[in-house]
Amino acid sequence: MSSNIERCYQCGQCTAACPMAEQEQAYKIRRFLQMEKLGLKSEEPMDIPFIFYCTTCYKCQDNCPQGVKIVDGLLSIREAAVRDGNILPAHRKIGQMLMDSGHAVPGNEEGKKRRLQLGLNEIPPTVASSEKQLNDIKILLNLSGFDQIVAEEKA
Amino acid sequence: MTELSLFLGCVAPNRYPGIEVAAKKVFSTLGVGLADLDGASCCPAPGVFRSLDKLTWLTLASRNITLSEKKSDDILTICNGCFSTLKDANDMLKEDPALKKDVNSKLAEIGHEFRGTQDVRHVVEYLYQEIGVDKVREAVTKPLNLRVAVHYGCHLIHPLKDSKLGLAGKPTFFDELVEATGAISVDYEDKMSCCGAGGGARTAILDATLKIANKKLEHMTEAGADCIVDACPFCHLQFDVGQAEINHKFAKNYNLPVLHYTQLLGLAMGFSPEELGIAMNIVDTSRFIEKVKMDTSENEVCTIV
Numbered sequence: 001m002s003s004n005i006e007r008c009y010q011c012g013q014c015t016a017a018c019p020m021a022e023q024e025q026a027y028k029i030r031r032f033l034q035m036e037k038l039g040l041k042s043e044e045p046m047d048i049p050f051i052f053y054c055t056t057c058y059k060c061q062d063n064c065p066q067g068v069k070i071v072d073g074l075l076s077i078r079e080a081a082v083r084d085g086n087i088l089p090a091h092r093k094i095g096q097m098l099m100d101s102g103h104a105v106p107g108n109e110e111g112k113k114r115r116l117q118l119g120l121n122e123i124p125p126t127v128a129s130s131e132k133q134l135n136d137i138k139i140l141l142n143l144s145g146f147d148q149i150v151a152e153e154k155a
Numbered sequence: 156m157t158e159l160s161l162f163l164g165c166v167a168p169n170r171y172p173g174i175e176v177a178a179k180k181v182f183s184t185l186g187v188g189l190a191d192l193d194g195a196s197c198c199p200a201p202g203v204f205r206s207l208d209k210l211t212w213l214t215l216a217s218r219n220i221t222l223s224e225k226k227s228d229d230i231l232t233i234c235n236g237c238f239s240t241l242k243d244a245n246d247m248l249k250e251d252p253a254l255k256k257d258v259n260s261k262l263a264e265i266g267h268e269f270r271g272t273q274d275v276r277h278v279v280e281y282l283y284q285e286i287g288v289d290k291v292r293e294a295v296t297k298p299l300n301l302r303v304a305v306h307y308g309c310h311l312i313h314p315l316k317d318s319k320l321g322l323a324g325k326p327t328f329f330d331e332l333v334e335a336t337g338a339i340s341v342d343y344e345d346k347m348s349c350c351g352a353g354g355g356a357r358t359a360i361l362d363a364t365l366k367i368a369n370k371k372l373e374h375m376t377e378a379g380a381d382c383i384v385d386a387c388p389f390c391h392l393q394f395d396v397g398q399a400e401i402n403h404k405f406a407k408n409y410n411l412p413v414l415h416y417t418q419l420l421g422l423a424m425g426f427s428p429e430e431l432g433i434a435m436n437i438v439d440t441s442r443f444i445e446k447v448k449m450d451t452s453e454n455e456v457c458t459i460v
Contacts, residue, residue: 019349020356023366053363055356056202057309057349078206090359091203098204102196105165114435115172124168124175125191133194136265140218143261144211 003073007066008033014060014070020053027053029060029070036077048086051078082149095150102127102137159276160228161189162219164237165197166388171395173432174388177417178233178278180431184294184424185286189231195219198232198240201310202354205240210257216244217258220275221267229274231281233417235310235387236353238277242314245275277311279386279416280320283328291335295423297451298337303419304380304411305329305340306371306394308387309349332416333384336423343378345371350385352393365404368397372409382412382443384419391415395436412436412443422447 008030015021015030027050035047054074061070081087087095094104101107103126112122127133141147159182167174182189197204198216205212220241223230232238248255249271259268282291307329312322320328325347330340351357351367372394375383385391395413402409413436421431428434428444 019351019367019370020363024360024363049359052206052354052359053356054202054354055309055349055351055364055367056354058313059309059349075202075206075209079209082207087207088355088359091207091355094200094203094355094358095207098197098199103165103169104197104200104203105169107169111169111172114432115168117435118172118176118430118432120172120176124163124172125193126163126168127194127196130194133196136194136218136267137196137215139265140214140261141211143264144208144214146208146211149208149211 003069003076005033005037005068005073008037008068009066010034011065013063013065017059017063019057019059020055024053026050029054029074032077033068033070033073036073048081049088051081052088052091087149092150092152095146099138099141099147099150102134156186156188158188158190158228159231160192160223160226162192162195162198162223162230162232162237162241164232164234164388166392167233171388171391171415171432171435173435174233174391174415174417177415177421177426177431180426181417181420181424185290187286190226190228192219192222192230195222198234198237200236200355201240201243202236202356203358206355212240213244213247213254214258214261216240217248217269218262218265218267220245220273221262221269223273224270227273229276231276231278233278233386233415234389235277235308236389238275239310239314242275245271245273277386279311279329279332280315280318282332283320288331288335291332291420295336296425297423299419299423299447300450301338301381301447302341302379303333303338303382303384304343304375304378305333305346306350306383306385306390307347308385308390309353311386312347329386329416333419336419338419341378341380343374343380345374350390350393350397352389357393361400362404364393365397365401368393369401369405369407372398372401372407372411375411376409380411381446382414384414384416386416388415395438399437410438412438412440422451
Protein backbone atom coordinates (compact mmCIF):
# COMPACT_ATOMS: atom_id res chain seq x y z
CA MET A 1 0.00 0.00 0.00
CA SER A 2 3.03 2.27 0.15
CA SER A 3 3.64 4.93 -2.45
CA ASN A 4 7.02 5.57 -4.06
CA ILE A 5 7.40 9.23 -3.16
CA GLU A 6 11.16 8.84 -2.52
CA ARG A 7 11.62 8.81 -6.31
CA CYS A 8 10.44 12.45 -6.54
CA TYR A 9 13.21 14.91 -7.45
CA GLN A 10 11.02 18.01 -7.33
CA CYS A 11 10.93 18.82 -11.05
CA GLY A 12 7.44 20.31 -10.75
CA GLN A 13 5.89 18.52 -13.76
CA CYS A 14 3.07 17.50 -11.40
CA THR A 15 2.06 21.06 -10.51
CA ALA A 16 2.47 22.09 -14.16
CA ALA A 17 -0.15 19.50 -15.22
CA CYS A 18 -2.57 20.12 -12.35
CA PRO A 19 -5.96 21.67 -13.28
CA MET A 20 -6.51 22.73 -9.68
CA ALA A 21 -3.14 24.52 -9.44
CA GLU A 22 -4.12 26.47 -12.55
CA GLN A 23 -7.16 27.85 -10.72
CA GLU A 24 -5.93 27.93 -7.12
CA GLN A 25 -2.29 28.85 -6.80
CA ALA A 26 -2.11 27.88 -3.12
CA TYR A 27 -2.53 24.26 -4.15
CA LYS A 28 0.94 22.87 -4.87
CA ILE A 29 1.15 19.12 -5.19
CA ARG A 30 4.95 19.27 -5.56
CA ARG A 31 5.26 20.89 -2.12
CA PHE A 32 3.15 18.19 -0.47
CA LEU A 33 5.29 15.45 -2.01
CA GLN A 34 8.45 17.09 -0.66
CA MET A 35 6.96 17.48 2.81
CA GLU A 36 5.91 13.86 2.86
CA LYS A 37 9.37 12.81 1.75
CA LEU A 38 10.90 14.83 4.59
CA GLY A 39 8.46 13.36 7.09
CA LEU A 40 6.71 16.67 7.70
CA LYS A 41 3.24 15.24 7.00
CA SER A 42 0.49 17.22 8.66
CA GLU A 43 2.68 19.18 11.07
CA GLU A 44 2.01 22.28 9.00
CA PRO A 45 -1.55 23.36 9.77
CA MET A 46 -1.26 26.02 7.03
CA ASP A 47 -1.47 23.20 4.48
CA ILE A 48 -4.91 22.16 5.69
CA PRO A 49 -7.26 22.44 3.81
CA PHE A 50 -5.08 22.58 0.67
CA ILE A 51 -4.26 18.86 0.75
CA PHE A 52 -7.99 18.33 0.17
CA TYR A 53 -8.04 20.40 -3.05
CA CYS A 54 -6.96 17.44 -5.23
CA THR A 55 -9.74 16.09 -7.48
CA THR A 56 -7.77 12.83 -8.00
CA CYS A 57 -7.71 13.39 -11.77
CA TYR A 58 -4.29 11.70 -12.13
CA LYS A 59 -2.91 14.34 -14.54
CA CYS A 60 0.10 14.87 -12.22
CA GLN A 61 0.79 11.16 -12.09
CA ASP A 62 0.51 10.77 -15.87
CA ASN A 63 2.97 13.66 -16.26
CA CYS A 64 5.56 12.45 -13.72
CA PRO A 65 8.88 11.46 -15.34
CA GLN A 66 9.76 9.36 -12.29
CA GLY A 67 6.59 7.28 -12.25
CA VAL A 68 5.69 8.41 -8.73
CA LYS A 69 2.27 7.23 -7.62
CA ILE A 70 1.39 10.77 -6.70
CA VAL A 71 -2.34 10.33 -6.08
CA ASP A 72 -1.76 7.34 -3.78
CA GLY A 73 0.84 9.43 -1.98
CA LEU A 74 -1.54 12.36 -1.57
CA LEU A 75 -4.32 10.11 -0.31
CA SER A 76 -1.94 8.74 2.35
CA ILE A 77 -1.06 12.31 3.36
CA ARG A 78 -4.78 13.04 3.71
CA GLU A 79 -5.38 9.87 5.71
CA ALA A 80 -2.63 10.84 8.17
CA ALA A 81 -4.10 14.34 8.51
CA VAL A 82 -7.56 12.90 9.13
CA ARG A 83 -6.11 10.56 11.80
CA ASP A 84 -4.71 13.68 13.48
CA GLY A 85 -8.22 15.11 13.59
CA ASN A 86 -7.86 17.36 10.55
CA ILE A 87 -11.00 16.24 8.73
CA LEU A 88 -12.86 18.95 6.82
CA PRO A 89 -16.40 19.63 8.08
CA ALA A 90 -17.82 18.90 4.61
CA HIS A 91 -16.13 15.50 4.52
CA ARG A 92 -17.28 14.70 8.05
CA LYS A 93 -20.81 15.40 6.88
CA ILE A 94 -20.58 13.02 3.89
CA GLY A 95 -19.03 10.41 6.19
CA GLN A 96 -22.00 10.78 8.52
CA MET A 97 -24.40 10.38 5.59
CA LEU A 98 -22.64 7.14 4.69
CA MET A 99 -22.98 5.99 8.33
CA ASP A 100 -26.68 6.89 8.43
CA SER A 101 -27.86 5.73 5.01
CA GLY A 102 -25.15 3.64 3.31
CA HIS A 103 -25.06 6.29 0.58
CA ALA A 104 -22.82 9.36 0.26
CA VAL A 105 -25.67 10.97 -1.66
CA PRO A 106 -28.89 9.63 -0.09
CA GLY A 107 -32.33 9.90 -1.67
CA ASN A 108 -34.36 13.10 -1.47
CA GLU A 109 -37.94 14.07 -2.30
CA GLU A 110 -37.14 15.32 -5.80
CA GLY A 111 -35.23 12.14 -6.58
CA LYS A 112 -38.11 9.97 -5.36
CA LYS A 113 -40.56 11.95 -7.50
CA ARG A 114 -38.37 11.46 -10.56
CA ARG A 115 -38.11 7.72 -9.89
CA LEU A 116 -41.88 7.37 -9.71
CA GLN A 117 -42.36 9.38 -12.92
CA LEU A 118 -39.98 7.00 -14.69
CA GLY A 119 -41.87 3.93 -13.47
CA LEU A 120 -39.17 2.92 -10.97
CA ASN A 121 -39.69 2.05 -7.33
CA GLU A 122 -39.64 5.17 -5.19
CA ILE A 123 -36.74 3.72 -3.17
CA PRO A 124 -33.87 2.26 -5.22
CA PRO A 125 -33.03 -1.46 -4.86
CA THR A 126 -29.93 -0.63 -2.83
CA VAL A 127 -29.13 -0.58 0.85
CA ALA A 128 -31.88 2.08 1.03
CA SER A 129 -34.42 -0.76 0.66
CA SER A 130 -33.09 -3.00 3.42
CA GLU A 131 -32.69 -2.39 7.15
CA LYS A 132 -30.65 -5.58 7.45
CA GLN A 133 -28.18 -4.57 4.75
CA LEU A 134 -27.86 -1.09 6.26
CA ASN A 135 -27.11 -2.69 9.60
CA ASP A 136 -24.36 -4.76 7.95
CA ILE A 137 -22.81 -1.54 6.62
CA LYS A 138 -22.92 -0.03 10.09
CA ILE A 139 -21.24 -3.10 11.60
CA LEU A 140 -18.40 -2.85 9.06
CA LEU A 141 -18.00 0.90 9.57
CA ASN A 142 -17.81 0.49 13.33
CA LEU A 143 -15.29 -2.36 13.00
CA SER A 144 -13.02 -0.05 10.99
CA GLY A 145 -13.38 2.77 13.51
CA PHE A 146 -15.04 4.95 10.89
CA ASP A 147 -17.66 6.06 13.40
CA GLN A 148 -14.86 7.66 15.44
CA ILE A 149 -13.34 9.35 12.38
CA VAL A 150 -16.56 11.14 11.45
CA ALA A 151 -17.78 11.75 15.02
CA GLU A 152 -18.25 15.40 16.00
CA GLU A 153 -15.29 16.91 17.82
CA LYS A 154 -15.63 16.79 21.57
CA ALA A 155 -16.19 20.18 23.12
CA MET B 156 -28.95 -14.15 -22.29
CA THR B 157 -25.85 -12.74 -20.59
CA GLU B 158 -26.62 -11.18 -17.27
CA LEU B 159 -24.69 -8.59 -15.30
CA SER B 160 -25.30 -7.08 -11.87
CA LEU B 161 -26.10 -3.39 -12.28
CA PHE B 162 -24.27 -1.36 -9.66
CA LEU B 163 -26.21 1.88 -9.19
CA GLY B 164 -24.02 3.85 -6.80
CA CYS B 165 -25.53 6.99 -5.23
CA VAL B 166 -25.96 9.87 -7.70
CA ALA B 167 -27.74 7.95 -10.48
CA PRO B 168 -30.55 6.35 -8.46
CA ASN B 169 -30.99 9.29 -6.08
CA ARG B 170 -30.57 12.31 -8.40
CA TYR B 171 -30.58 11.20 -12.07
CA PRO B 172 -32.67 7.99 -12.21
CA GLY B 173 -33.08 8.50 -15.98
CA ILE B 174 -29.58 7.03 -16.26
CA GLU B 175 -30.68 3.87 -14.40
CA VAL B 176 -33.67 3.45 -16.72
CA ALA B 177 -31.62 4.18 -19.85
CA ALA B 178 -28.94 1.62 -18.90
CA LYS B 179 -31.57 -1.10 -18.51
CA LYS B 180 -33.34 -0.23 -21.77
CA VAL B 181 -30.26 -0.10 -23.97
CA PHE B 182 -28.70 -3.25 -22.53
CA SER B 183 -31.95 -5.16 -22.88
CA THR B 184 -32.13 -4.04 -26.54
CA LEU B 185 -28.59 -5.38 -27.02
CA GLY B 186 -29.51 -8.72 -25.46
CA VAL B 187 -27.78 -8.24 -22.10
CA GLY B 188 -29.87 -8.41 -18.93
CA LEU B 189 -29.06 -6.09 -16.06
CA ALA B 190 -30.13 -7.45 -12.68
CA ASP B 191 -30.47 -5.24 -9.61
CA LEU B 192 -27.71 -5.73 -7.05
CA ASP B 193 -29.94 -5.75 -3.99
CA GLY B 194 -28.47 -4.15 -0.90
CA ALA B 195 -25.52 -2.44 -2.60
CA SER B 196 -24.23 0.69 -0.88
CA CYS B 197 -22.07 3.65 -1.87
CA CYS B 198 -19.07 2.16 -3.71
CA PRO B 199 -17.57 4.09 -1.54
CA ALA B 200 -16.34 7.13 -3.48
CA PRO B 201 -12.67 6.72 -4.46
CA GLY B 202 -11.36 10.17 -3.56
CA VAL B 203 -13.17 11.19 -0.44
CA PHE B 204 -13.56 7.90 1.44
CA ARG B 205 -10.18 6.55 0.42
CA SER B 206 -8.75 9.80 1.86
CA LEU B 207 -10.54 9.37 5.17
CA ASP B 208 -9.65 5.75 5.84
CA LYS B 209 -8.35 3.33 3.23
CA LEU B 210 -9.32 0.15 5.07
CA THR B 211 -12.92 1.32 5.53
CA TRP B 212 -13.05 2.17 1.83
CA LEU B 213 -11.71 -1.25 0.90
CA THR B 214 -13.99 -3.15 3.29
CA LEU B 215 -17.18 -1.51 2.03
CA ALA B 216 -16.09 -1.90 -1.60
CA SER B 217 -15.38 -5.60 -1.04
CA ARG B 218 -18.83 -6.08 0.51
CA ASN B 219 -20.41 -4.69 -2.68
CA ILE B 220 -18.31 -7.07 -4.76
CA THR B 221 -19.34 -10.07 -2.63
CA LEU B 222 -22.99 -9.30 -3.44
CA SER B 223 -22.24 -9.97 -7.12
CA GLU B 224 -20.03 -12.97 -6.31
CA LYS B 225 -23.00 -14.60 -4.60
CA LYS B 226 -24.90 -14.33 -7.90
CA SER B 227 -21.87 -15.28 -10.05
CA ASP B 228 -22.41 -12.07 -12.01
CA ASP B 229 -19.82 -9.56 -13.13
CA ILE B 230 -20.59 -6.04 -11.93
CA LEU B 231 -21.53 -3.34 -14.43
CA THR B 232 -21.02 0.24 -13.23
CA ILE B 233 -22.64 3.28 -14.83
CA CYS B 234 -20.35 5.67 -12.97
CA ASN B 235 -16.62 6.37 -13.33
CA GLY B 236 -16.14 6.78 -9.58
CA CYS B 237 -17.82 3.45 -8.79
CA PHE B 238 -15.75 1.84 -11.55
CA SER B 239 -12.52 3.19 -10.10
CA THR B 240 -13.33 2.10 -6.53
CA LEU B 241 -14.70 -1.35 -7.33
CA LYS B 242 -12.11 -2.23 -9.97
CA ASP B 243 -9.20 -1.02 -7.85
CA ALA B 244 -10.51 -2.82 -4.76
CA ASN B 245 -11.17 -6.02 -6.73
CA ASP B 246 -7.66 -5.96 -8.26
CA MET B 247 -5.96 -5.14 -4.94
CA LEU B 248 -7.72 -7.97 -3.11
CA LYS B 249 -7.10 -10.48 -5.88
CA GLU B 250 -3.38 -9.62 -5.87
CA ASP B 251 -2.70 -9.33 -2.12
CA PRO B 252 -3.58 -12.43 -0.02
CA ALA B 253 -2.68 -10.72 3.28
CA LEU B 254 -4.97 -7.80 2.52
CA LYS B 255 -7.72 -10.18 1.42
CA LYS B 256 -7.38 -12.06 4.72
CA ASP B 257 -7.61 -8.82 6.68
CA VAL B 258 -10.72 -7.68 4.81
CA ASN B 259 -12.32 -11.13 5.03
CA SER B 260 -11.89 -11.17 8.82
CA LYS B 261 -14.12 -8.06 8.86
CA LEU B 262 -16.59 -9.37 6.26
CA ALA B 263 -16.96 -12.57 8.32
CA GLU B 264 -18.75 -10.49 10.97
CA ILE B 265 -21.65 -10.04 8.53
CA GLY B 266 -21.40 -13.50 6.94
CA HIS B 267 -19.70 -12.39 3.70
CA GLU B 268 -16.48 -13.57 2.08
CA PHE B 269 -14.52 -11.99 -0.75
CA ARG B 270 -13.44 -14.75 -3.13
CA GLY B 271 -12.18 -12.82 -6.14
CA THR B 272 -14.24 -14.66 -8.74
CA GLN B 273 -15.88 -11.79 -10.64
CA ASP B 274 -14.86 -8.80 -12.75
CA VAL B 275 -15.84 -5.15 -12.52
CA ARG B 276 -16.86 -3.48 -15.79
CA HIS B 277 -17.85 0.02 -16.88
CA VAL B 278 -20.76 0.53 -19.25
CA VAL B 279 -18.70 2.31 -21.93
CA GLU B 280 -15.73 -0.05 -22.03
CA TYR B 281 -18.13 -3.03 -21.86
CA LEU B 282 -20.10 -1.82 -24.88
CA TYR B 283 -16.88 -1.18 -26.76
CA GLN B 284 -15.06 -4.40 -25.89
CA GLU B 285 -17.86 -6.95 -25.50
CA ILE B 286 -20.69 -5.71 -27.74
CA GLY B 287 -18.63 -3.77 -30.27
CA VAL B 288 -19.24 -0.52 -32.15
CA ASP B 289 -20.76 -2.31 -35.17
CA LYS B 290 -23.43 -4.07 -33.13
CA VAL B 291 -24.23 -0.84 -31.30
CA ARG B 292 -24.62 0.89 -34.70
CA GLU B 293 -26.90 -1.89 -35.95
CA ALA B 294 -29.20 -1.33 -32.96
CA VAL B 295 -29.67 2.35 -33.90
CA THR B 296 -33.08 2.99 -35.48
CA LYS B 297 -33.17 6.79 -35.21
CA PRO B 298 -29.74 8.21 -36.11
CA LEU B 299 -29.01 11.42 -34.22
CA ASN B 300 -28.07 14.64 -35.96
CA LEU B 301 -26.12 16.11 -33.05
CA ARG B 302 -22.77 17.66 -32.29
CA VAL B 303 -21.59 16.06 -29.06
CA ALA B 304 -18.88 17.18 -26.63
CA VAL B 305 -17.66 13.86 -25.20
CA HIS B 306 -16.39 13.96 -21.63
CA TYR B 307 -14.49 10.75 -20.78
CA GLY B 308 -13.81 11.55 -17.11
CA CYS B 309 -10.66 10.77 -15.14
CA HIS B 310 -11.90 7.65 -13.37
CA LEU B 311 -12.93 5.99 -16.60
CA ILE B 312 -9.47 6.45 -18.10
CA HIS B 313 -7.22 5.80 -15.11
CA PRO B 314 -8.45 2.30 -14.19
CA LEU B 315 -8.09 1.30 -17.86
CA LYS B 316 -4.52 2.54 -18.26
CA ASP B 317 -3.16 -1.01 -18.53
CA SER B 318 -5.96 -2.24 -20.84
CA LYS B 319 -5.96 -2.70 -24.61
CA LEU B 320 -7.93 0.49 -25.26
CA GLY B 321 -5.04 2.54 -26.62
CA LEU B 322 -4.89 4.94 -23.72
CA ALA B 323 -1.22 5.73 -24.19
CA GLY B 324 -2.18 8.03 -27.05
CA LYS B 325 -5.46 9.86 -27.45
CA PRO B 326 -8.29 7.45 -26.68
CA THR B 327 -11.13 7.21 -29.20
CA PHE B 328 -13.28 4.36 -27.85
CA PHE B 329 -15.92 6.63 -26.31
CA ASP B 330 -16.02 8.88 -29.40
CA GLU B 331 -16.53 5.82 -31.62
CA LEU B 332 -19.51 4.73 -29.53
CA VAL B 333 -20.98 8.25 -29.68
CA GLU B 334 -20.56 8.37 -33.45
CA ALA B 335 -22.26 4.97 -33.78
CA THR B 336 -25.48 6.82 -32.85
CA GLY B 337 -25.12 9.06 -35.91
CA ALA B 338 -23.86 12.01 -33.86
CA ILE B 339 -20.57 13.82 -34.45
CA SER B 340 -18.05 13.90 -31.62
CA VAL B 341 -16.56 17.41 -31.76
CA ASP B 342 -12.95 18.07 -30.87
CA TYR B 343 -12.33 20.64 -28.14
CA GLU B 344 -9.45 21.88 -26.05
CA ASP B 345 -8.79 20.02 -22.78
CA LYS B 346 -11.17 17.25 -23.79
CA MET B 347 -9.38 14.73 -21.55
CA SER B 348 -9.42 17.06 -18.54
CA CYS B 349 -11.28 16.73 -15.27
CA CYS B 350 -14.78 18.10 -14.57
CA GLY B 351 -13.44 19.35 -11.23
CA ALA B 352 -15.79 17.44 -8.94
CA GLY B 353 -13.81 14.41 -7.77
CA GLY B 354 -11.74 13.64 -4.71
CA GLY B 355 -14.25 15.20 -2.32
CA ALA B 356 -13.44 18.59 -3.85
CA ARG B 357 -16.95 19.55 -5.02
CA THR B 358 -18.39 19.26 -1.54
CA ALA B 359 -15.47 20.99 0.19
CA ILE B 360 -14.36 23.73 -2.21
CA LEU B 361 -17.22 24.23 -4.66
CA ASP B 362 -16.04 27.49 -6.27
CA ALA B 363 -12.60 26.13 -7.15
CA THR B 364 -14.17 23.05 -8.78
CA LEU B 365 -16.58 25.28 -10.74
CA LYS B 366 -13.64 27.24 -12.15
CA ILE B 367 -12.34 23.96 -13.60
CA ALA B 368 -15.77 23.02 -14.99
CA ASN B 369 -16.18 26.54 -16.40
CA LYS B 370 -13.05 26.15 -18.49
CA LYS B 371 -14.33 22.93 -20.03
CA LEU B 372 -17.79 24.40 -20.65
CA GLU B 373 -16.19 27.35 -22.42
CA HIS B 374 -14.31 25.04 -24.79
CA MET B 375 -17.34 22.81 -25.39
CA THR B 376 -19.45 25.84 -26.25
CA GLU B 377 -16.78 27.23 -28.58
CA ALA B 378 -16.76 23.89 -30.40
CA GLY B 379 -20.49 24.35 -31.16
CA ALA B 380 -21.69 21.34 -29.17
CA ASP B 381 -25.44 20.63 -28.91
CA CYS B 382 -24.89 18.65 -25.72
CA ILE B 383 -22.35 17.08 -23.38
CA VAL B 384 -22.20 13.29 -23.18
CA ASP B 385 -20.55 11.72 -20.15
CA ALA B 386 -20.23 8.29 -18.59
CA CYS B 387 -20.43 9.28 -14.94
CA PRO B 388 -23.37 10.63 -12.91
CA PHE B 389 -21.03 12.71 -10.75
CA CYS B 390 -19.41 14.45 -13.76
CA HIS B 391 -23.03 14.73 -15.01
CA LEU B 392 -24.08 16.51 -11.81
CA GLN B 393 -21.02 18.78 -11.90
CA PHE B 394 -21.85 19.88 -15.46
CA ASP B 395 -25.64 20.04 -15.00
CA VAL B 396 -26.04 21.60 -11.54
CA GLY B 397 -22.67 23.29 -12.09
CA GLN B 398 -23.94 25.30 -15.09
CA ALA B 399 -26.61 26.92 -12.95
CA GLU B 400 -24.03 27.62 -10.22
CA ILE B 401 -21.50 29.02 -12.71
CA ASN B 402 -24.14 31.17 -14.45
CA HIS B 403 -25.07 32.61 -11.08
CA LYS B 404 -21.62 32.99 -9.52
CA PHE B 405 -19.53 33.94 -12.55
CA ALA B 406 -22.22 35.78 -14.59
CA LYS B 407 -22.17 33.29 -17.47
CA ASN B 408 -24.97 32.13 -19.70
CA TYR B 409 -24.41 28.43 -20.34
CA ASN B 410 -27.27 26.27 -21.50
CA LEU B 411 -25.73 22.98 -22.61
CA PRO B 412 -27.83 19.86 -21.99
CA VAL B 413 -26.00 16.99 -20.28
CA LEU B 414 -26.65 13.35 -21.21
CA HIS B 415 -25.19 10.09 -19.97
CA TYR B 416 -24.08 7.84 -22.84
CA THR B 417 -26.87 5.37 -22.10
CA GLN B 418 -29.40 8.20 -22.59
CA LEU B 419 -27.85 9.21 -25.93
CA LEU B 420 -27.88 5.61 -27.14
CA GLY B 421 -31.43 5.21 -25.84
CA LEU B 422 -32.58 8.14 -28.02
CA ALA B 423 -30.86 6.60 -31.05
CA MET B 424 -32.60 3.29 -30.32
CA GLY B 425 -35.94 5.07 -30.52
CA PHE B 426 -36.80 5.49 -26.83
CA SER B 427 -38.46 8.80 -26.08
CA PRO B 428 -36.67 11.61 -24.22
CA GLU B 429 -39.43 11.39 -21.59
CA GLU B 430 -38.89 7.72 -20.77
CA LEU B 431 -35.11 8.28 -20.58
CA GLY B 432 -35.52 11.15 -18.09
CA ILE B 433 -33.67 13.63 -20.30
CA ALA B 434 -35.77 16.56 -19.09
CA MET B 435 -34.94 15.71 -15.45
CA ASN B 436 -31.93 18.02 -15.47
CA ILE B 437 -31.29 21.48 -14.07
CA VAL B 438 -30.30 22.76 -17.53
CA ASP B 439 -33.41 23.35 -19.66
CA THR B 440 -33.47 20.55 -22.24
CA SER B 441 -36.73 21.52 -24.02
CA ARG B 442 -35.09 22.99 -27.14
CA PHE B 443 -32.70 20.05 -27.34
CA ILE B 444 -35.60 17.58 -27.10
CA GLU B 445 -37.51 19.47 -29.82
CA LYS B 446 -34.46 19.29 -32.09
CA VAL B 447 -34.01 15.55 -31.50
CA LYS B 448 -37.70 14.87 -32.17
CA MET B 449 -37.71 16.98 -35.34
CA ASP B 450 -34.46 15.49 -36.69
CA THR B 451 -35.43 11.88 -36.04
CA SER B 452 -38.85 12.32 -37.66
CA GLU B 453 -37.15 13.86 -40.74
CA ASN B 454 -34.73 10.91 -40.86
CA GLU B 455 -37.66 8.51 -40.72
CA VAL B 456 -39.33 10.29 -43.63
CA CYS B 457 -36.09 10.00 -45.61
CA THR B 458 -35.91 6.28 -44.87
CA ILE B 459 -39.50 5.76 -46.06
CA VAL B 460 -38.91 7.76 -49.27
